[in-house]
Amino acid sequence: MRKQVDLLIIGNGMAANRLLQELCKQPNRPESILVIGEEPRPAYNRVLLSPFLAGELGASDVELNEIDWYAEQGIELLCGDPVLEVDPATRLVRAAGGKVVRYRRLVFATGSRSAMPEMPGIELDGVMGFRTWADVEQLQARAARGGRAVVVGGGLLGLEAAEGLRKLGMQTCVLQRGPWLLNRQLDRSAAGLLQATLEERGLKILTGAGIEMLQGDRGRVSQVMLKDGQMLDADLVVVAAGITPETALAREAGLSCHRAIAVDARMRTSDERVYALGECCEFQGQTYGLVAPIWRQAEVLAQVLSGQEHEYSEQPIATQLKVSGISLFSCGEIDAKDAQAIEYLDLAQREYRKLWLNEGRLIGAVLYGDTRLGPGYFDALLAQHNLSGQRESLLFGIENDRVA
Template sequence: MSTYDEHLVIVGNGMAGHRLLETVLAHPHRPRHITILGDEPATAYNRILLSPWLAGDMDREALTLRHNDWYAAQGVSLIAGERVTAIDRQCRTLTTDQGRRLAYDRLVLATGSRAARPAVPGSDLDGIHAFRDLEDGERLASLADAGGRAVVIGGGLLGLEAAEGMRKRGMTVSVVHRAMHLMNRQLDPTAADMLATELRARGLEIHTGADLAAYAPDADGQRATGVVLSDGTTLAADCVVAAIGIVPNTTLAERAGLATARGIQVDAFMTTSDPNISALGECCEFEGTTYGLVEPIWRQAEVLAARLCGETPAPYRERPCATKLKVSGISLYAFGPIAPTSAHEVLTYHDPQHGDYRRLLLRDGVIDGAVLYGDTGDGPWYFQCALAGDDLSACRQALLFGASDARPLLEEVA
């Protein structure tokens, strides 16, 4: 059977599954029969925009990637609102929670992830929310519109975006972060302090170096009414949001006997331990790495789409990713290591009056990492130079001032 005649089934109509679908459809040798299943009733939408939508910066319609009629026009069978519960690898069939049974030739798992919850007393109480999908966003928006107090556990990207969105809708919001500064995986202390100062000025309460000890229950022991920190501080809340990270959804793969660790284990062509089943996105694990940013997932989709359409693509490889925060009015851009080593030369520019900060880590004249806050316009240029391994020694004295000052010096020695 040629790849064109195969039935391709994609489990998961989130951003990874949808990106794969669109990439496959653009291929001249796409499979003729394609089915995509999603357990959410909505068609594919842009989860990246959930944060600005929660903040009221855009309409719900702006999140939608495709409407129902698009799938039919592409010859794709869309099954929405059904969860796949079992895979029979020997018969190459899958079963949904509605009793539907589908046969496949090639199967792709794009089952995404779920929010991690701190393992502390009270974690099973009602009133503890996540911020992962549209249903979560709608629930948080409704709660925020009613006012009151919220506590967000986690001062990383998602936690800060959720906190600012709920604050803009009228809630008093506290952020509890275990590390000593916000976004400690992306920012150095100086940039993080600038970020915290700005967020506090907007009305957010920031608690760093704060360990969550327990969720505070109501009198009936049914619902969370706040959090208790390890120092005994209690923060009351009408709503608690846990945003400490994600856990790959591997249950379906485990039931089918596929190899899993933190995620569904795949090779450099996104193939699982079963040659007829692939996985990509937040549910998969490649060489010990799991995923939460779209850039590597988009590259996974390119590799897998080519493979599903009969090509032999270049294998997937890890490479650095850049980070941006989706909070209106705040610009930051970061990539690479946070803490400098003895092998790094550190270049720093700081203008507190104008709220600008840049720190570059150089290794033998090559940018190894960068943190930018305020004016981030040169962030992508720094990142491209880092990926290319460009030796920037000739423009070192102008490097902190960006591409417009550095490029002429590079051209002089070219």
């Protein structure tokens, strides 16, 4: 027997959960909502998987909503039953368990998967990504046996994974292909301070490190060979070198896709009854990995699905990063060409601030250690006031009564 719903959401990750939260605020939300999730559990906070891995948080700290919440909100949830087929022509969706659902409107919130680079040995046992609750459980089980881990990727996820494995007792090495850690969010100086702190804790970090191949013994990874010929012993290799939007279902359904599912400002795909948000969508050539723009997408889409006129637009993002107890803040254009830079460095306290200005207006900021001034800098970046008169004191905060 076929079921019919006003709104069907494919995926039950952070984006879908945020959309549900926003829909619950709307007086004219769709009457019947069904969420189909591939994972066998309600939504959880992927941002917290790293402290969960390290044992710093428990399961309840990571979960976003208990199973009862969905029923209390009049939302039907189907977990652990991945969707196999979407037919926009008939508006039918078929799940692996045999359930067939007809929808009035459909939302893709399928997220992303770990980007696994093409290289010899990538298929070996002991090589994995770090994106899901199941990944955490697998990593914890492997770390309990000790040994050596190699983490591929010096971005936020890679550093958090490496710290978690180190805390669980593994000798851990991070490989960063770029010239410094977090090269999209930090300049070289801030990254240097971060690397020094992490190395003092016991992590080994190699920058400018390209991988030639992974080698194995009896089908299981045993070594990582770098392009410079260096060999690293490895009982575990965690790939945290980016994400790939999950678009397979949408492509098979005939929706327009580039790197991800193409959407307009109302989060609508090439089919007027089908929408997408989060890491699986692409707007004006931009794809997403940080939560701030995805939260705005959820707010827009909830209003659109409730009959209101609302549009998504790109906005500057401030990134408040927490790398295992180390505070970092970044916003705007880092190392922008033709910009004037001013900086403050206290090596004893390991505090660092650097600001980039163009014609007296703040266009970028990086803070390491003490990040309390970050929100003020971000407000100044958005306002684009001329701060020329404060140049000598800017590194110690924005004087709002002196902006022009």
